[in-house]
Amino acid sequence: MAGRRLSLRTLVFFGGAMLMLVLAVVTAVLYTAALQRRAEELRVEKLTTRGELSANLLARRLHGVWMDVARLATLIDSTNPASAREQIQFMSRLDTRYSWLGVSNLEGKVLAATDGTLEGERVEQEPWFRQGLDVTAAIDGNGAHDPAHLPPASMESSRSIDLAAPVQHAGSVTGVVGAQLNWNWVLEGMADLQAPGIEPVLLSRDRLVLFGPPDLVNKPLNIGSALAADRVNSSSLRERWPDGKDYFTVTVPMIGLADLPNLGWSLLIRQNADDAMAPTRELIRSFWVMLGTGALTALALLYLAAQWLRTPLRRLSEAAEAIVRDPASRAPYAETRFEEAARLSNALARMQSKLMDRSTS
Known part of the structure; x- marks a missing residue:
């Protein structure tokens, strides 16, 4: 054998x-x-396109309201408090995007405001007033306010966006129009960017999550894509998030349009890697x-x-x-x-x- x-x-x-x-x-x-590698590349390409479009849509919303404040400044006469108050009240009722509208004189005294809130107060130290004396400004107002100068509606939210524009009369600056955006309006705009399985995450300049998964909101995000948010160009990678899951993540480092001032925000678009690769x-x-x-x-x-x-x-x-x-x-x-x-x-x-x-x- x-x-x-x-x-x-x-x-x-x-x-x-x-x-x-x-x-x-x-x-x-x-x-x-090769098939899996190509599928990952296609997924990242789609997320990159979606991220860039989402950032552009958000920037257009912000640019539109910023321009509206600039136009409002051309309509208000800060030398006539009664007329200014009437216009402020009319705009406050007409446009719910603002949680507060007001106009101050050159000394920083609020002459007219929504429902009379802060009228007579001095706001000369507020960033929106100082910048609004010279240009149409947009400021991420988190932590930049004196609490005494926050209207009640703004105090209910941990975030605010301040807009301001110089008021001119007879060719010279006579005051400043200030506005605080209703933060819920910003959140609604972000919610519109969501899609099944795809989550936008909005970051502040200091990498604080302004919008995103509930367990991350108002917390600093210290993953690779967030650390790459200060780069000039978009980036993408597959990485593990704090919840222990892997995500395809695309970073759009700057949200801006035309001459809209830079708020320092960046946008992340993420998709669960397991769900994305399931097909x-x-x-x-x-x-x-x-x-x-x-x-x-x-x-x-x-x-x-x-x-x-x-x-x-x-x-x-x-x-x-x-x-x-x-x-x-x-x-x-x-x-x-x-x-x-x-x-x-x-x-x-x-x-x-x-x-x-x-x-x-």
């Missing part, structure tokens, strides 16, 4: 199976790896199932082919052994499956005939 050689069927079947399976598996592994994983799984089914079918056909090749050779070898024992034994089977077997069958038949002639002479 130790010296028994492998049969032709075994050699053909296992040799062919090894060649076929090794090539198939190596090719399949390379193909599926690709299903495709790869189906591919492996089809490959496995095809491999089993091929192995079955290979086994039948090996058996088909082995049968005539087995019959011929048995016939040759029988002739050695007894030249008058049954004639070899006339093989016709392939040329070599047919030639060998004919040769054995002639050899048997000659052996029988010699034995009878």
Whole structure:
């Protein structure tokens, strides 16, 4: 038994199976790896496009209200407090984007404001007043206010955006129009950017989450994409977030449009990597199932082919052994499956005939 050689069927079947399976598996592994890599690239490209469009939409909303404040400054006469108060009240009722509107004189005294809030107060130290004396300003007002100068509506939120513009009369600056955006209006705009499975995350200049998953809001974000938020160009990567899950994340480092002042905000667009790659994983799984089914079918056909090749050779070898024992034994089977077997069958038949002639002479 130790010296028994492998049969032709075994050699053909296992040799062919090894060649076929090794090539198939190596090719399949390379193909599926390339497929997954390309799927990730396409997902990042889509998120990048969505991030840039979302940042542009948010910037357009902010730019629109910023321009409205600039236009409002051209309509108000700060030298006439009664008229200014009437216009402020009208705009406050008409436009719910503002949580507070007011106009001050050059000394920083509020002359008119929404519902009279802060009228008579001095706001000369407020950033919006100081910047609004010179240009139409937009300021991320978080932490930049004297609490005594915050209207009640603003104190309900931890965030504010201050807008201001110089009021001119007869060619000279006579006061400043100030506005605080209703933060809920900003949040509603961010909510409109959401899509199933895709989450926008708005970051402040100091990487504080202004909008995003509830467990991250008003907390600093110290992951790679947030640290890349101060770069000039967009970036993308796959990384683990504080919830322990992996996300494809695209960073749009600056939210601005035309001459809108930079608020220092940046936008992240994230998508759960497992959810994003689920269709690709299903495709790869189906591919492996089809490959496995095809491999089993091929192995079955290979086994039948090996058996088909082995049968005539087995019959011929048995016939040759029988002739050695007894030249008058049954004639070899006339093989016709392939040329070599047919030639060998004919040769054995002639050899048997000659052996029988010699034995009878």
